[in-house]
Amino acid sequence: MGGGGALAKGFQTSLLTKCIGQKLAAATSMGRLNLTFFLTTMVCLVTEVTSNTATANVMLPILAAVSLEVLMHPLALLLPATVACSFAFMLPVATPPNLIVFGTGRFNMEDFLKAGIILNILASVLGSLVIYFMAGAVFGVDDAFPKWACQDKTCRWVTYPGSINGVQVASQACALTKAKGLCRLVDGSILNYTSLSAR
Structure with a gap:
């Protein structure tokens, strides 16, 4: 767990997280159902070779x-990824319960893979289908970028x-740009947000 936290902190401090985020932003144009399936599958594969944490x-x-780069509701991206972190079924390294079962010696790698x-x-x-429908119905991820996510x-x-x-809105999120005082709408x-009522 500590290693995962240190790795994540390193990604954020070095701005690698933001850089990768900007590169992946184009993938959000594929539609929410496809995006949900893509994220679920991608994270499912990643979590097979690293711990879910x-x-x-x-x-x-x-x-x-x-989500900030494209001003998309963050939960549309975070929910599929979070749930998919628990889809670790194929390899012993994926999660401690798998490792415990593998450690008994009664199962080999081939059994796990099959x-x-x-x-x-x-x-x-x-999982993608359930997340897609639940996220829309329960969390309203098809709505505009929420105010609570605007840091x-x-x-x-x-x-x-x-x-x-x-949907017509009276106020909305505006992502800050590198230029001082400027921000980008969805x-x-x-x-120039300094001339508007901004938080």
Whole structure:
């Protein structure tokens, strides 16, 4: 656990998290269902070779950076990844319970792979569908980028009317740019937030 935390902190301190997040931002244009399946499958594979805690520590800050980069509801990215961190069925290294079972000597690697691949496929497909529908119904991830996710160092909540996902809003998130006093709306417009009502 400590190693995963240290790795995640290193990613954040070196700004590698933000850099990877910016590179992955293009993947968010594939539609939420496809994105959910992509994230679930990707994290499911990653968590097979690292512990689920380390996977979460590394992946979640990256996905949070992606959500801010494209001003997409963070839970649309974080929920699939968080749940998929527990889809560790194929290898003993993936999670301590697998290692305990493997340590008994009654099962070999082939046994894990045979059972695990089926479970991983089922978990990725069924998990993606459940997460997709639950995230929309329970957490409203199809809504605009929420105010609670707009942090002072990276985002401003501005009183600026517009349309987001076909819904008219009176205020919205505006991601800060490198230029001082400027921020970017979800539609790509650049604003001088100092002249608006900003948080």
